[in-house]
Amino acid sequence: MKILHTADWHIGQLFHEYDRNAEHRQFLDWLVLTIQAEQIDVLLVSGDVFDISNPSAASVKLFYTFLNRAAGARQGLQIVITAGNHDSASRLEAPIPLLESSNIHIIGTIEKNGEGKINYEKLVIPLHDPSGNIKTWCLAIPFLRMGDYPVIPDCENPYAAGVAALYQEAFDYAEQKKQQGQTIIAMGHLHTHHAEVTDLDKTERLIMGGVECIPAAAFHPDIRYVALGHIHKAQRIGGKEHIRYSGSPLPMSFSELNYKHQVIVFELDQEISHLKSIEIPLFVPLQRISPAPLPLHEILALLEQLPSARDNPEVAPYLEVKVLVDGPEPALRHKIETALAGKHVKLTTIHQIYPASVKKVPELITQEQLNELQPSDIFEKAYQSRYNSSIPDGLMELFRQVTREISNNNAE
CATH class of the missing domain: 3.60.21.10 (Metallo-dependent phosphatases)
Known part of the structure; x- marks a missing residue:
């Protein structure tokens, strides 16, 4: 049998x-x-x-x-x-x-x-x-x-x-x-x-x-x-x-x-x-644009080199993209999709990889210290924790502008 x-x-x-x-x-x-x-x-x-x-x-x-x-x-x-x-x-x-x-x-x-x-x-x-x-x-x-x-x-x-x-x-x-x-x-x-x-x-x-x-x-x-x-x-x-x-x-x-x-x-x-x-045959291949995450400009250059759909009769592979970023990148998906226009792939996921942060013992903050922290201090700590880098000057200025407007509205 x-x-x-x-x-x-x-x-x-x-x-x-x-x-x-x-x-x-x-x-x-x-x-x-x-x-x-x-x-x-x-x-x-x-x-x-x-x-x-x-x-x-x-x-x-x-x-x-x-x-x-x-x-x-x-x-x-x-x-x-x-x-x-x-x-x-x-x-x-x-x-x-x-x-x-x-x-x-x-x-x-x-x-x-x-x-x-x-x-x-x-x-x-x-x-x-x-x-x-x-x-x-x-x-x-x-x-x-x-x-x-x-x-x-x-x-x-x-x-x-x-x-x-x-x-x-x-x-x-x-x-x-x-x-x-x-x-x-x-x-x-x-x-x-x-x-x-x-x-x-x-x-x-x-x-x-x-x-x-x-x-x-x-x-x-x-x-x-x-x-x-x-x-x-x-x-x-x-x-x-x-x-x-x-x-x-x-x-x-x-x-x-x-x-x-x-x-x-x-x-x-x-x-x-x-x-x-x-x-079992692989009916639709899986493809990563790079084994390791790369900066956005390098990723976009690699995407530009992909074959076009009209020149490739094979089944379009599923594509995964890993991008090394050092801060927020709001237009990331748009930039990648633009680079992939007409390419012979099926975009599935875009992973944003941030630089590895140094693990530190969590800082204990007392209630008095917390009361003394300004919103900008909290924003800076949160940004540093997530992106392992300092807040860009332009982004910090926008944050301060928002907090000022909130304070003015509350005062009225």
């Missing part, structure tokens, strides 16, 4: 306000061809199919068009999809009645009976070899929200302990169903200990302030492969080849400038074998 692991598609995502529908379509077209070329038997999609819980009609159409094409491209292909934290779990599950006659399984929600017991029958999916025999049991666990996992009393981290307990109970349930010669694999959309994160992961994935990290030990050692989603960088976890994030198929931030996106393919018998990553 040959299995392909992917995750974190984020269909419908805007990259700095640029629509990525064409990129996602190209990726899904590539994925269909890869399923055919690699003769894949099982496709695992570990969460975050969509970027938002209420995706657009175009995004939904793109997803279901892919399912239809993939099922037709490889006879007997089995697809298991779990919901991520970006997905609406119930919305993702909505078409299940239409998919029951196919080999497509979508798991979004954790169901419980009247006594609060989890319905593991829903979460444990049999996967068949080309002969139709059950080859492995898949623990298809979606992103777990509060109330989804068992409550473990008197523990230091109730979330981590509850998630670990759910995986153990799901494994025990599958172990009871498993017959000789069959194996168990698992899926998850979560943050593991020591996972290497991207810039976007740092701001977005630490959902509960760090307590959500799950140790690799939460997955039973007899689970042959753990297909993870949620972290956008492909990697193995805990030094174990069989516990892996596949990573996102498209770049999610400029921190992934030199990163190769991929899917994971392996063969499963009693053990996994021939595990490999397959690089």
Whole structure:
């Protein structure tokens, strides 16, 4: 049985306000061809199919068009999809009645009976070899929200302990169903200990302030492969080849400038074998105008050298610009956009980088000293703290003019 692991598609995502529908379509077209070329038997999609819980009609159409094409491209292909934290779990599950006659399984929600017991029958999916025999049991666990996992009393981290307990109970349930010669694999959309994160992961994935990290030990050692989603960088976890994030198929931030996106393919018998990553083409390149921030006049000179749109048939790259400034630059964006007029790029972000300031011990100011400070003194301290330079004479004169006008108005 040959299995392909992917995750974190984020269909419908805007990259700095640029629509990525064409990129996602190209990726899904590539994925269909890869399923055919690699003769894949099982496709695992570990969460975050969509970027938002209420995706657009175009995004939904793109997803279901892919399912239809993939099922037709490889006879007997089995697809298991779990919901991520970006997905609406119930919305993702909505078409299940239409998919029951196919080999497509979508798991979004954790169901419980009247006594609060989890319905593991829903979460444990049999996967068949080309002969139709059950080859492995898949623990298809979606992103777990509060109330989804068992409550473990008197523990230091109730979330981590509850998630670990759910995986153990799901494994025990599958172990009871498993017959000789069959194996168990698992899926998850979560943050593991020591996972290497991207810039976007740092701001977005630490959902509960760090307590959500799950140790690799939460997955039973007899689970042959753990297909993870949620972290956008492909990697193995805990030094174990069989516990892996596949990573996102498209770049999610400029921190992934030199990163190769991929899917994971392996063969499963009693053990996994021939595990490999397959690089995904980069459909729209990322470009920085300079590896390090430069003064504005140097940046503008480099922008002028960029090729024009009319002379370049290739896809325009996303562009990030970092400018070294020593003070406020109100017309910065206008100057950069003017230099880029007609150029073959898509401007995304402009970062203003200020000279590194010398870290000092904060100066303690008493109430009496504070009362003695003039507005210009406070302005000068704030400017120095932010820009690490003295206020230009012209700007200080404007500030004093404003404060004088305010004082005169108050006096009247």
